[in-house]
Each structure stands twice: as C-alpha cells, then as structure tokens.
Amino acid sequence: xxxxxxxGATGSIGRSTLDLVRRYPEAxxxxxxxAHTRVAALAEAITEFCPAVAAIADPTLLPELRERVGxxxxxxxxxxxxxxxxxxxxxxDTVLAAIVGGAGLAPTLAAARAGKDIALANKEALxxxxxxFLRGMAAGGGRLIPVDSEHSAVYQCLRxxxxxxxxxxxxxxxxxxxxxxxxxxxxxxxxxxxxxxxNWSMGEKITIDSATLMNKGLEVIEARYLFTGDHGAxxxxxxxxxxxxxxxVVELCDGQMLAQLGMPDMRxxxxxxxxxxxxxxxxxxxxxxxxxxxxxxxxxxxxxxxxRLGFDALAGGGPLPCVLNGANETAVAAFLDNAIPFTAIPxxxxxxxxxxxxxxxxxxxxxxxIDRWARERASGExxxxx
Amino acid sequence: xxxxxxxGATGSIGRSTLDLVRRYPEAxxxxxxxAHTRVAALAEAITEFCPAVAAIADPTLLPELRERVGxxxxxxxxxxxxxxxxxxxxxxDTVLAAIVGGAGLAPTLAAARAGKDIALANKEALxxxxxxFLRGMAAGGGRLIPVDSEHSAVYQCLRxxxxxxxxxxxxxxxxxxxxxxxxxxxxxxxxxxxxxxxNWSMGEKITIDSATLMNKGLEVIEARYLFTGDHGAxxxxxxxxxxxxxxxVVELCDGQMLAQLGMPDMRxxxxxxxxxxxxxxxxxxxxxxxxxxxxxxxxxxxxxxxxRLGFDALAGGGPLPCVLNGANETAVAAFLDNAIPFTAIPxxxxxxxxxxxxxxxxxxxxxxxIDRWARERASGExxxxx
Numbered sequence: 001x002x003x004x005x006x007x008g009a010t011g012s013i014g015r016s017t018l019d020l021v022r023r024y025p026e027a028x029x030x031x032x033x034x035a036h037t038r039v040a041a042l043a044e045a046i047t048e049f050c051p052a053v054a055a056i057a058d059p060t061l062l063p064e065l066r067e068r069v070g071x072x073x074x075x076x077x078x079x080x081x082x083x084x085x086x087x088x089x090x091x092x093d094t095v096l097a098a099i100v101g102g103a104g105l106a107p108t109l110a111a112a113r114a115g116k117d118i119a120l121a122n123k124e125a126l127x128x129x130x131x132x133f134l135r136g137m138a139a140g141g142g143r144l145i146p147v148d149s150e151h152s153a154v155y156q157c158l159r160x161x162x163x164x165x166x167x168x169x170x171x172x173x174x175x176x177x178x179x180x181x182x183x184x185x186x187x188x189x190x191x192x193x194x195x196x197x198x199n200w201s202m203g204e205k206i207t208i209d210s211a212t213l214m215n216k217g218l219e220v221i222e223a224r225y226l227f228t229g230d231h232g233a234x235x236x237x238x239x240x241x242x243x244x245x246x247x248x249v250v251e252l253c254d255g256q257m258l259a260q261l262g263m264p265d266m267r268x269x270x271x272x273x274x275x276x277x278x279x280x281x282x283x284x285x286x287x288x289x290x291x292x293x294x295x296x297x298x299x300x301x302x303x304x305x306x307x308r309l310g311f312d313a314l315a316g317g318g319p320l321p322c323v324l325n326g327a328n329e330t331a332v333a334a335f336l337d338n339a340i341p342f343t344a345i346p347x348x349x350x351x352x353x354x355x356x357x358x359x360x361x362x363x364x365x366x367x368x369x370i371d372r373w374a375r376e377r378a379s380g381e382x383x384x385x386x
Numbered sequence: 387x388x389x390x391x392x393x394g395a396t397g398s399i400g401r402s403t404l405d406l407v408r409r410y411p412e413a414x415x416x417x418x419x420x421a422h423t424r425v426a427a428l429a430e431a432i433t434e435f436c437p438a439v440a441a442i443a444d445p446t447l448l449p450e451l452r453e454r455v456g457x458x459x460x461x462x463x464x465x466x467x468x469x470x471x472x473x474x475x476x477x478x479d480t481v482l483a484a485i486v487g488g489a490g491l492a493p494t495l496a497a498a499r500a501g502k503d504i505a506l507a508n509k510e511a512l513x514x515x516x517x518x519f520l521r522g523m524a525a526g527g528g529r530l531i532p533v534d535s536e537h538s539a540v541y542q543c544l545r546x547x548x549x550x551x552x553x554x555x556x557x558x559x560x561x562x563x564x565x566x567x568x569x570x571x572x573x574x575x576x577x578x579x580x581x582x583x584x585n586w587s588m589g590e591k592i593t594i595d596s597a598t599l600m601n602k603g604l605e606v607i608e609a610r611y612l613f614t615g616d617h618g619a620x621x622x623x624x625x626x627x628x629x630x631x632x633x634x635v636v637e638l639c640d641g642q643m644l645a646q647l648g649m650p651d652m653r654x655x656x657x658x659x660x661x662x663x664x665x666x667x668x669x670x671x672x673x674x675x676x677x678x679x680x681x682x683x684x685x686x687x688x689x690x691x692x693x694r695l696g697f698d699a700l701a702g703g704g705p706l707p708c709v710l711n712g713a714n715e716t717a718v719a720a721f722l723d724n725a726i727p728f729t730a731i732p733x734x735x736x737x738x739x740x741x742x743x744x745x746x747x748x749x750x751x752x753x754x755x756i757d758r759w760a761r762e763r764a765s766g767e768x769x770x771x772x
Contacts, residue, residue: 156644160546165665170675239675249647254669256654257647258542261635268642279551283640289556289625294680 002274004119005032005051005086007107008098010041012203013121013147016266017096017274018045024271024280032086036103037061043068050074052091055082057103080106087111094274096147097122100205101329102371105129109364112136112144119273121147123222128322129367130225131360145273146226150219152269153247153260154227159277161252166234168251169227171219172241172296174199174264176211179240179304180297187343191336199244199264208332209306212345213299217310218328221321224314238307240297245287263287305346309353318360319370320353326374327352327381334382341385348381388660390505391418391437391472393493394484396427398589399507399533402652403482403660404431410657410666418472422489423447429454436460438477441468443489466492473497480660482533483508486591487715488757495519495750501526505659507533509608514708515753516611517746531659532612536605538655539633539646540613545663547638552620554637555613557605558627558682560585560650562597565626565690566683573729577722585630585650594718595692598731599685603696604714607707610700624693626683631673649673691732695739704746705756706739712760713738713767720768727771734767 004021008014014035021028030049035042039061046054046069053075056065062078069076077085087095087107095111096119097104104122109129112118113136120126125133137144146155150171158166177196178184194211195204202210209215220236228234239249244264251257262268265284272279301308306328313320331348334340340348352374361367390407394400400421407414416435421428425447432440432455439461442451448464455462463471473481473493481497482505483490490508495515498504499522506512511519523530532541536557544552563582564570580597581590588596595601602624609622625635630650637643648654651670658665687694692714699706717734720726726734738760747753 156546156642158546160542160544160663162663162665246645249675251672252665253667254654254657254665255648255651255672256542256658256665256670257673257675259632259645259647261643261645262641265641268640271640272642277546277548279548279638279640279642281639284642286637286641287643289635289643289682290684293682296675296679298676 001026002028002094003031003092004028004094004096004274005089005092005111006030006096006098007034007083007087007104008036008100008122009033009045010035010038011098011100012201013098013266013270017098017270018049020267020271020274020283021049024275027275027280031091032089034083034086034099036099039064040068046072046074053077053086053089055086057083083107084110087116088114093117094119096274097125098147100203102128102326105367106364109133109136112142113140115140115142117142117145119145119147123148123218124325126222126225127218127325128371129361129364130221130321132362132364132367134225144226145276147269147273148219148222149264149266149269150248151223151226152272154223154250156260156272157248157250157258158227161250161258165253166250167253168235168237169223170237170239170249170251171216171223172244172246172248173213173216173238173299174210174244175240175242176213178211179213179300180242186303187341189342191338194335194342198242204336205329205332208335209328212306212342213304214306214310214328214345216299217307217313218325220310221314238299240299241295243292243294245292245294261287306349309346309349313353319356319358322361322367322370323353323356323374324349326371327378330375330378330382334386339386340382344385348378348385351381352377387412388414388480389417389478390414390480390482390660391475391478391497392416392482392484393420393469393473393490394422394486394508395419395431396421396424397484397486398587399484399652399656403484403656404435406653406657406660406669407435410661413661413666417477418475420469420472420485422485425451426454432458432460439463439472439475441472443469469493470496474500474502479503480505482660483511484533486589488514488712491515491753492750495522498522498528499526501528503528503531505531505533509534509604510711512608512611513604513711514757515747515750516607516707518750518753520611530612531662533655533659534605534608535650535652535655536634537609537612538658540609540636542646542658543634543636543644544613547636547644551639552636553639554621554623555609556623556625556635556637557602557609558630558632558634559599559602559624559685560596560630561626561628561685562599564597565599565686566628572689573727575728577724580721580728584628590722591715591718594721595714598692598728599690600692600696600714600731602685603693603699604711606696607700624685626685627681629678629680631678631680647673692735695732695735699739705742705744708747708753708756709739709742709760710735712757713764716761716764716768720772725772726768730771734764734771737767738763
C-alpha cells in the first residue's frame with residue numbers, strides 16, 4: 001500500500017491518478033492533494049478521497065476552497081508553502097509529482113530531500129535542476145520512479161538488464177501533428193491545429209511541446225539524469241514513431257534491444273510507478289499488435305529545431321537546460337495567446353540560450369533566478385516577434 | 387566462465403556457437419563436442435578447441451575421426467552412448483543442446499538429470515517429452531535456458547517481470563516464404579522455394595518447418611514448458627511478423643507489453659544463453675529501427691494447418707506432441723526427398739495424430755516408442771501420398 005501526496009491533482013496526470021486510486025484502493029491511498037487554481041475540482045477530490053492535508057497554490061482561493069469543502073476533516077493550506085507541506089507531510093511515503101512546468105520544482109525537491117519516493121511526472125525538476133535534484137534524492141534516500149510514458153518504458157526495460165550493459169536509450173516521439181507533413185506551413189499553424197495531437201490526450205502545454213518536439217528535447221535531458229548517471233556510457237537518441245505504441249527502446253551492448261509497448265494511455269505508467277514491480281490487473285486497454293504497422297523515422301531537426309535545442313542544452317550543460325525550459329514555457333504561453341507564430345517558439349528559445357552567461361546553478365535559489373531571467377528575456381523576445 | 391559441451395557442433399547453431407567461443411574465450415570454453423556424421427568438420431573443431439572429449443554419433447565414422455584428429459589429447463568416443471558421455475562428463479557445467487530433431491532428446495535428458503545447465507536449442511526435448519524433461523531438470527537441479535530466438539526473447543523480457551503478472555506470451559513468426567502470398571500454389575512449391583527463407587539462415591529441416599509454420603507449432607509447445615509451468619495462467623499466441631525484428635512479446639496483466647528486438651542473428655540468443663544476465667559486447671550487428679516498418683498479422687491457420695496442429699497437440703496433450711514431432715520429421719524428410727508435395731506435410735501429420743491411441747508416455751523408452759510408431763505410421767502415409 002502506498003500513501004501518496006498527489007501534486008497537481010486536477011491536471012491530466014492527476015485525474016488519471018485519481019481514477020487509478022478509485023479502482024485499486026488496496027494498492028494506493030491518497031493522503032495529500034494540491035491544485036493550482038482549479039478550486040472546484042480540488043474540493044471534489046478532497047470530499048471523495050479525504051486526504052490528511054490539501055493545498056491550493058493560489059492563496060486567494062483558500063476561502064472558496066474552505067467553503068466548498070465544508071466540514072471535511074482535511075487540513076486545508078495554501079500558497080507555495082502549503083504545496084511544500086503536502087509534499088513533505090509525515091503521512092505520505094510517495095509523492096506523485098504532476099505539477100506542470102517549473103512551478104513543480106520547489107515542492108518536488110522538498111519531497112526528495114524529505115526522503116519521499118518520487119513518482120516523477122514533472123520533468124522540469126530534472127531539466128531545470130538535474131544535479132541539485134539528484135543530490136536531494138540521494139540525501140533523502142527515497143527512490144526516483146519515472147512516470148512519463150517514455151521513461152517508464154525505459155525503466156520497465158531496464159529492470160531485467162544490468163545498467164552497464166546498456167549502450168543506448170532510444171526515446172520514441174510521436175512527432176505530434178506536424179512531423180512528416182512537409183505540406184504544412186509551420187509558420188501559419190494555429191493554436192487549434194497544434195493542440196490536435198494524433199495519439200495522446202494531454203494538457204495544453206505538453207501538447208504544444210509535443211508538436212514542436214520540445215517535449216522530446218526535455219525528455220532527453222530527463223533521461224540523462226534518470227538513467228545514465230555520472231558514469232553512464234549510454235547515449236540517448238530519439239526516433240519518430242507516429243503510432244505511439246512502442247514507448248521507448250533500450251539497446252544493449254550485445255546488439256539486442258528491449259522495448260515496452262502498449263496503448264497510449266498514461267494510466268499504464270502511472271500505475272507501474274505506484275505499484276511496480278507488481279502490476280495491477282487491467283489498468284488500461286489491451287493492445288492489438290495487428291491493428292497497425294509500426295513506423296520509425298529519424299527526427300527532422302531542421303524543421304523542428306526545439307529537439308536540437310534540447311540536445312544542445314544537454315551538451316552545453318550548466319544553466320542551459322534551465323534556460324531552455326524557462327524560455328520554452330514563456331514562448332509556448334505566447335503561442336497559446338496567439339502572440340507569436342509556431343515557428344517563433346524555437347527562435348525565442350535559441351536567442352535566450354545564446355544570451356545566457358550565468359554559471360551552473362548550485363542552489364534552488366540560483367536555479368529559480370536563472371529561470372526568472374530566462375522567462376524575462378523570453379518575454380522581451382516575444383514582444384520583439386509579436 | 388562456462389565450460390560447455392556442444393551437442394551438434396557442426397550444424398548451424400553449433401557453428402555459430404563456435405564462432406562466439408572464438409571471440410569470447412574469457413567467457414566460454416569448449417570441453418565437449420559431438421557431431422552426427424560430419425566427421426571432417428568435427429575433426430577441425432577438435433583440433434581448434436581441444437575439448438576433453440568428443441563424440442561422433444555414427445560409430446562407423448570413428449576410425450576416420452581418429453585418423454583426422456591425429457594425436458590430439460581429446461578422448462574420442464562414438465555412438466549414442468558416446469554422445470551421452472560428452473553431455474554428462476564432469477568437466478562440463480553447461481550443455482548447449484543443438485542436435486536437430488528427436489536424436490537430441492536422450493543426451494539432453496541425460497545432461498538434465500546429471501545436473502548440467504541446459505542451453506536448449508533442441509526444441510524436441512520439450513516437445514517430445516516436456517513433462518519427463520522438466521522432471522529431469524528438477525531432479526538434476528540445473529538451469530534451463532532457451533536458445534531459440536523467440537524463447538530467448540521471452541526469457542529476456544521476463545527477467546524484469548514477476549511471472550504471475552504475465553498474461554500472454556506472443557511468439558512472432560516470420561511466416562516463411564509463403565505466408566501472406568495467396569498467389570502461390572502451395573501444392574506446387576518446390577524444395578528450393580521452401581528452403582529460401584526470407585530472413586533467417588538455418589538448417590534445412592527447420593527452414594521447411596518455418597515455411598509450413600510447424601516451427602511455430604513446436605515453439606508454442608516449447609513455450610508452454612519453458613514459461614507457463616503447471617500453474618502458469620499465461621496463454622500463448624502467435625503473430626506473423628514478416629520482418630523478424632521483434633523476436634517475441636510478453637503481455638502483462640496491466641495491459642503493457644515488453645518485447646525483444648534485434649537483427650535476425652542466432653549469435654544474440656546463443657551468447658545470452660551462455661553469458662546472461664551479462665551481455666558480451668558486439669555479439670551481432672546493430673539494428674537500425676528506421677530501416678523498415680514492422681508489420682504484425684494474424685496467422686492463416688487454414689492455409690498453414692501445421693500451426694493449428696501444434697495448438698491441437700498441446701491441447702490434447704499426452705502422446706500427441708511427441709506424435710506431432712515424429713510425424714513431422716518424417717513428412718519433412720519426404721518433402722525434401724521430393725516424395726510428397728508441400729501440402730501433404732500437414733495431411734500426413736494429421737492422419738498420424740488421429741490414429742494415435744497411446745497413453746501419455748512416462749519414461750524415455752515410452753517416448754521413443756511413440757516417436758518410432760509415429761515415424762512408421764507417417765512413412766506409411768507418405769507412401770500412400772507419393
């Protein structure tokens with residue numbers, strides 16, 4: 001039985017997690033919940049799951065939350081400190097970190113340092129502050145378990161391997177709605193077109209990241225911290241796999257490969273993160289292997305420079321992954337606001353990365369300072385492009 | 387370091403094994419060799435690897451073997467007892483059982499009972515005498531490691547799973563040269579056409595079994611004994627996968643799947659059987675995932691009844707798997723001798739299975755008696771069809 005604090009309970013991953021808790025009450029219990037602003041959905045979840053403590057990140061919404069929850073026994077807190085309290089409370093052994101974007105870093109890091117097992121759907125913790133976060137995990141002594149479908153796939157494949165036999169980790173990418181479609185003028189694509197993902201139903205920000213391939217750029221960095229460590233000789237590659245059936249592949253030194261397959265359904269990786277190495281029955285629909293051929297192609301880094309920027313940030317190291325992430329969040333928000341065209345997203349990020357002269361961040365404060373700088377600088381670039 | 391007795395040193399698997407021993411002398415040493423009739427090739431291998439003992443199964447060839455080997459220190463023996471001696475000798479800890487067909491059963495069973503680890507490429511041991519063979523393994527206490535590419539794939543996938551979480555084992559089949567080609571008149575295909583396998587370079591008998599899909603029928607039975615045991619709830623299925631890149635798939639109870647991929651090259655599974663869970667470097671060529679799409683289709687049991695007969699024999703149990711195997715060997719030999727058409731192979735086998743009234747065999751002698759009966763009966767059917 002895992003006692004989880006669910007950070008980001010009202011987002012896509014959070015809702016899938018609550019669906020699993022409903023179905024497998026003998027395996028997972030909710031002891032903490034947080035949401036950013038969706039106060040009605042959070043109140044409903046509090047009423048249903050009765051956690052020990054729940055936080056609304058926007059403190060102005062606390063009175064409304066109190067009113068909606070009524071006299072439930074859950075302790076209600078607010079603000080970033082409230083979210084950290086949910087992440088570090090004594091009743092919880094596992095934090096499912098599903099806050100989208102940089103806002104998830106501080107509470108997830110606090111949970112790591114507090115010795116919680118971390119089921120990590122918030123890739124920004126490793127992208128913005130990989131070294132710092134891994135030091136936090138090591139200090140706390142908890143286990144780090146990936147929830148992203150690609151990293152869960154690698155994690156599942158690696159269970160049967162010796163890490164020193166791994167030569168290459170190959171992350172698959174759907175390619176989103178535009179890869180492999182040269183007839184589409186990327187400079188003219190609309191918000192609605194970019195949000196129309198062919199395979200996965202996800203939140204807005206990650207759906208745009210999927211369309212630009214930045215999602216895969218962030219995942220390459222995440223995979224570096226999750227799987228290759230300081231001594232890891234394994235390289236990380238990306239292949240486009242439009243069907244999203246093979247979720248990732250591990251190439252071993254002998255030339256053989258292991259892969260994890262399944263329908264594109266986040267309940268699979270979430271459940272494995274919470275119950276693995278055991279598996280709950282019938283978590284997701286079964287895959288019919290004969291339904292479609294599986295295609296794999298090389299990513300087009302010229303047309304989708306965000307993935308190249310991900311590799312560049314990883315190679316450059318220091319503050320660059322954090323800069324990449326912050327500038328991307330600002331650029332994606334601007335695209336969603338119709339302030340810049342789709343093709344300006346990588347231009348904004350590249351300009352901000354080129355302007356960065358900061359040293360590698362050593363503390364959470366330095367990470368957040370670099371993040372702030374990157375967002376400000378990106379906002380300036382957005383204004384110039386808009 | 388494994389000290390292996392290689393049974394069937396001059397066949398396809400045997401030669402690949404010796405290639406690996408040449409390249410990884412720090413991991414594998416040859417202490418025993420056997421061959422059926424290829425005395426020149428056996429003598430060369432004896433001279434190169436200097437095993438403690440070597441056997442030629444055909445005793446009339448022992449004088450020629452002595453002459454060819456000259457004064458090498460290897461003890462030379464002959465006949466079925468000689469093969470058993472090589473399989474059970476004290477210097478050997480692992481037997482690589484690569485004798486094609488029913489001839490491999492007795493020495494492999496002797497090795498199992500003697501406590502050797504068995505790297506099993508001779509699927510007939512499990513098909514003819516699955517219960518008897520598993521009792522022999524249990525009595526001896528050695529480990530049973532599959533070498534067939536499909537079963538090695540399952541074995542590699544299962545390393546990271548709890549066996550009770552496995553719902554289904556999906557063996558892939560290339561389909562051979564004829565599956566999915568309805569324009570081919572199977573009644574008229576020639577020996578040369580049937581031997582022209584699209585992906586794998588193998589011995590003649592197994593190549594014909596691949597063209598009829600009987601190879602997969604035998605593998606379904608093998609998988610039953612290797613992986614599902616008496617208590618195994620997992621079912622075994624087959625999908626046609628013409629590219630022979632995904633070597634098999636394990637479906638887990640949560641709806642996720644693990645698969646093993648690689649170029650079709652037996653050195654991969656052989657090396658893993660001998661060195662696993664460690665992996666030797668660069669055993670086989672690397673796979674380029676982008677080289678070809680991967681297709682999966684349902685096998686056509688009407689046009690390829692041998693696979694259906696495999697499932698029937700497994701379901702019927704008792705002597706039927708042994709009958710299936712013996713009748714198939716006779717029918718395939720008759721096809722290779724141009725004595726019967728390709729489509730008569732399943733007809734012969736089905737007629738022999740239908741005529742069998744024997745009880746389940748309890749001893750090696752009873753297994754061999756059923757095998758003898760099946761071959762004789764099949765010869766009669768061949769004469770009738772010819």
